[in-house]
Amino acid sequence: MNDRExxxxxxxxxxxxxxxxxxxxxxxxxxxxxxxxENTQDSEECVNDTWLAAWNSMPVNRPExxxxxxxxxxxxxxxxxxxxxxxxxxxxxELELALEELDDCVPSDYCLEKEVExxxxxxxxxxxxxxxxxxxxxxxxxxxxxxxxxxxxxxxxGCSRSRIxxxxxxxxxxxxxxxxxxxxxxxxxx
Amino acid sequence: MRDSERLIKAMGELDEGKIExxxxxxxxxxxxxxxxxxxxRARRILILAAVIALILSLGITAxxxxxxxxxxxxxxxxxxxxxxxxxxxxxxxxxxxxxNGKEAVSATASGVTITVQQTVMDGSFAHISxxxxxxxxxxxxxxSVGYMxxxxxxxxxxxxxxxxxxxxxxxxNLIFCGEDGGxxxxxxxxxxxxxxxFEGKEIQVVLQDLGIGDKAQHFTEVEGTxxxxxxxxxxxEIKTATPGxxxxxxxxxxxxxxxxxxxxxxxxxxxxxWEGYETMEVFDLQPIGVRLxxxxxxxxxxxxxxxxxxxxxxxxxxxxxxxxxQILAPDQVEALIFARDYPWARELTEDELYIVPLS
Numbered sequence: 001m002n003d004r005e006x007x008x009x010x011x012x013x014x015x016x017x018x019x020x021x022x023x024x025x026x027x028x029x030x031x032x033x034x035x036x037x038e039n040t041q042d043s044e045e046c047v048n049d050t051w052l053a054a055w056n057s058m059p060v061n062r063p064e065x066x067x068x069x070x071x072x073x074x075x076x077x078x079x080x081x082x083x084x085x086x087x088x089x090x091x092x093x094e095l096e097l098a099l100e101e102l103d104d105c106v107p108s109d110y111c112l113e114k115e116v117e118x119x120x121x122x123x124x125x126x127x128x129x130x131x132x133x134x135x136x137x138x139x140x141x142x143x144x145x146x147x148x149x150x151x152x153x154x155x156x157x158g159c160s161r162s163r164i165x166x167x168x169x170x171x172x173x174x175x176x177x178x179x180x181x182x183x184x185x186x187x188x189x190x
Numbered sequence: 191m192r193d194s195e196r197l198i199k200a201m202g203e204l205d206e207g208k209i210e211x212x213x214x215x216x217x218x219x220x221x222x223x224x225x226x227x228x229x230x231r232a233r234r235i236l237i238l239a240a241v242i243a244l245i246l247s248l249g250i251t252a253x254x255x256x257x258x259x260x261x262x263x264x265x266x267x268x269x270x271x272x273x274x275x276x277x278x279x280x281x282x283x284x285x286x287x288x289x290n291g292k293e294a295v296s297a298t299a300s301g302v303t304i305t306v307q308q309t310v311m312d313g314s315f316a317h318i319s320x321x322x323x324x325x326x327x328x329x330x331x332x333x334s335v336g337y338m339x340x341x342x343x344x345x346x347x348x349x350x351x352x353x354x355x356x357x358x359x360x361x362x363n364l365i366f367c368g369e370d371g372g373x374x375x376x377x378x379x380x381x382x383x384x385x386x387x388f389e390g391k392e393i394q395v396v397l398q399d400l401g402i403g404d405k406a407q408h409f410t411e412v413e414g415t416x417x418x419x420x421x422x423x424x425x426x427e428i429k430t431a432t433p434g435x436x437x438x439x440x441x442x443x444x445x446x447x448x449x450x451x452x453x454x455x456x457x458x459x460x461x462x463x464w465e466g467y468e469t470m471e472v473f474d475l476q477p478i479g480v481r482l483x484x485x486x487x488x489x490x491x492x493x494x495x496x497x498x499x500x501x502x503x504x505x506x507x508x509x510x511x512x513x514x515x516q517i518l519a520p521d522q523v524e525a526l527i528f529a530r531d532y533p534w535a536r537e538l539t540e541d542e543l544y545i546v547p548l549s
Contacts, residue, residue: 019346027407028218040332040403044351045378049497051349056499067219068206075202080472081493095198102194112193119465121196122203129204141212145201148216156216175197 003066010058017058018051025067029074035147036078038093046081050074075145094147101168102144105175110185121184128178132171139164140171191531258285260308260319261367262355262376266515267310273517277310281389282425282451282517284309298324299414304375304397311388311424314453315380315513318395322373325400325412333366333373334403336410340379342422343391350379380453380513389424425451429520431548437528438544442475445507447548449480449520454492455511456526463506473498477512478533481525481545489527489538491516523548 001020009017029050033043050073063069082095106112112121129137139157142148150168154161179185191199213219259269269277277283286295286306295306302324310317327333333354340350355374356366366373377395395418401411429449437444437458446457454477464473479489492512501507528544 015346018349025219028213031218040356041353041376044353048349048351048378052497053499056497060500060503063206065206065210067213068209071209071213072202072206076472079199079202099192099194099198102197103192105197106193112196118196118200119203122200125197125200126204129208137208138212138215141201141204141208142216144198145204145209146212146216146218152216 003063006066007058007062010054011062018055021051021054021066021070022047025070028067029070032071032074032146033078036075036082036093036095042081043078046074046077049077053077094149098144098147101172102175105172105179106185107176107180110180112179113184113186116184124178124182124184128175131178132174136167136171139167143168258308259283260321260355260374260376261357262319262374263308263310263317265355265357266317266376267517269517276519277425277451277517280425280427280451281423282310282312282427284311284423286420295418295420297416297418299416300412302400302412302414302416304416304418306395306418306420307374309422309424310452311422312450312452313388313424313426313428314448314450314455314511315378316388316393316422316424317452318377318379318393320375320377320395320397320418322375322400325373327366327373328402328411331402333375334401334408335375335397336399336401336408337397338377339396340377341394341396342379342388347379350377352377388422389426391422392419393422394419427451427520429523429548433546433548435546437475437546440475440528440530440544444526444546447526449518449523449526449548451514451518451520453511453513454526455509457501458508458510460506460508463500463503464508473508473510474530475528475544476530476533477510477526478529478538479527480518480523481527482522483524484522487527487543488516489543491518 001024006017006020006024009020026047029047030043033046034040037043037046050070053073054070057073061069079095116124129140132140135157139153142153142156143150148156150161150164154164157164210219259274263283267273274283285308297304302322305321305323306318307321308319325333335352338350338352340347352375354366355376356364359365375397397416397418399408399410399413399415401409403409427450429447431447431449433444433447435444436442441461443459444456445459446455448455456477458475466473477492479487479491481487491514493515497509497511499509501509525545525547528546529538529542533542
């Protein structure tokens with residue numbers, strides 16, 4: 001069933017919508033959740049939450065890209081869930097590693113401007129990602145949106161892990177410069 | 191919130207076209223797109239002919255109380271002795287195979303037997319613990335079920351998910367444990383009002399193909415179909431309230447509350463439509479706990495909202511339903527506690543709590 005037909009089922013309030021969504025995107029959303037949560041039980045709960053959210057948001061919404069729409073919802077729920085429990089069970093996990101990597105994007109004597117609203121920051125990040133070359137963009141999103149490991153990204157790209165690591169470092173340095181130039185960082189008080 | 195957490199959250203709003211392209215690059219979804227290297231995994235989907243169903247009625251009026259909590263449900267709820275006793279007397283927790291004079295709800299195929307060993311159910315959520323015997327999980331692998339379906343009262347129940355119970359041994363290795371060396375699989379279902387109120391309804395659980403999983407990809411090791419059918423027993427306890435008051439100085443009015451042993455549902459009237467609604471971000475005012483009649487404050491009871499959505503956009507009525515991480519006695523709850531700004535991540539101070547009495 002194509003995405004438009006699935007969305008139509010939601011608009012018709014047919015419970016078949018969720019069955020079709022699960023069939024087509026269940027594994028995808030579980031991967032998105034699992035990359036963040038690294039726990040099967042929590043990932044399953046997250047996917048369940050996503051189906052409920054999809055059910056409640058359509059009608060009203062009619063997403064053009066259903067997979068990305070669902071993935072965004074799953075990611076939001078997973079990020080909210082991960083802070084509720086310790087991620088140290090598996091040595092921190094990819095999310096914690098990604099956070100540590102991004103910590104370097106804000107210079108040590110700066111912090112992100114608290115006055116910048118989340119929506120404005122999101123638009124700025126979107127613009128930044130647009131500026132990246134295509135390959136770098138794919139790898140940046142794979143790492144910091146999907147939390148795929150460097151090894152997994154390297155396998156998909158057919159290159160060494162060190163190359164991926166170097167590309168991500170380059171992207172983060174660009175992000176650091178961008179945040180400063182756009183005035184999104186403020187000097188920390190002494 | 192940490193700066194890198196803000197950046198991660200901001201990334202969430204990336205253009206959907208870019209997200210879709212990256213998901214194809216990673217191989218998470220199929221479709222046109224180029225990857226430098228693709229790996230093909232053989233995946234067998236098998237439809238099986240053998241079906242064994244046992245119908246068991248749980249409508250008995252007197253039975254011996256048998257206290258036996260599965261590891262999975264114990265991990266989930268950490269029940270106290272008092273909660274265990276209360277759960278059994280109210281019908282919240284049932285061990286079908288220990289009901290006097292009744293046969294176990296069980297199915298066998300391909301040498302593997304799956305048995306319903308415990309259910310914990312109220313009017314909102316159902317948790318079903320299954321014991322799996324006769325399947326030898328290969329070492330170092332994650333167990334997986336190829337297909338799972340739940341029907342309630344003859345209707346497909348879409349909001350059902352399952353997971354294998356796991357824990358870490360003394361050496362820090364992840365192990366999948368169950369009774370006597372078997373596996374435990376827990377199914378959780380809930381959230382759709384029109385199919386809830388499980389008491390007295392017939393439920394059928396179908397599991398198909400056991401095997402191993404790798405990041406949600408399934409590889410079948412044992413082909414089989416197990417069908418488990420029985421009449422559900424659930425707790426009917428519920429506390430409802432219509433406070434109609436503002437939650438602190440938030441501008442949000444708490445219109446309705448429904449509290450069951452396993453969940454809470456709140457209905458807010460928001461000041462205008464919340465802008466994060468379209469992508470279902472986490473609404474920044476969440477029920478997190480309760481205050482009991484004896485004054486005890488339980489902060490970390492409810493997790494991030496499992497169901498969030500407007501029931502009436504024009505009237506700005508926003509509903510949030512969350513499951514509880516511990517078993518509640520609704521009649522002992524005096525007030526509901528709310529908090530903002532990712533409250534699950536930290537210990538909250540008193541001035542961060544919004545306490546709303548339910549009387």
